[in-house]
Amino acid sequence: MRWLEERGGIVVIPSRIIAKRPRKTDWHTYKxxxxxxxxxxxxxxxxxxxxxxxxxxxxxxxxxxxxxxxxWLL
Structure with missing residues (x-):
């Protein structure tokens, strides 16, 4: 995740519920x-x-x- 963020990427995978420091999640992008x-x-x-x-x-x-x-039709 750090590698992606260093290169300007966006992490869209939400943190686990039990994470000590949960990261912010853009739920619109995730959906x-x-x-x-x-x-x-x-x-x-x-x-x-x-x-x-x-x-x-x-x-x-x-x-x-x-x-x-x-x-799309089905």
């Missing part, structure tokens, strides 16, 4: 990171996305867009 993580979990359910059958970047980008649309 956004959690949503992004959940999106990737849902996208990986699409086998074509998870295994990257498409080798060309443009085709893979199309698969990513279609997968995002499916997640």
């Amino acid at each position: 956004e990171c959690h949503l992004v993580g959940n999106l990737f979990l849902k996208l990986k359910n699409n086998r074509r996305f998870a295994t990257r059958y498409e080798k060309k970047a443009l085709c893979f980008q199309a698969v990513v867009c279609l997968s995002c649309i499916l997640v």
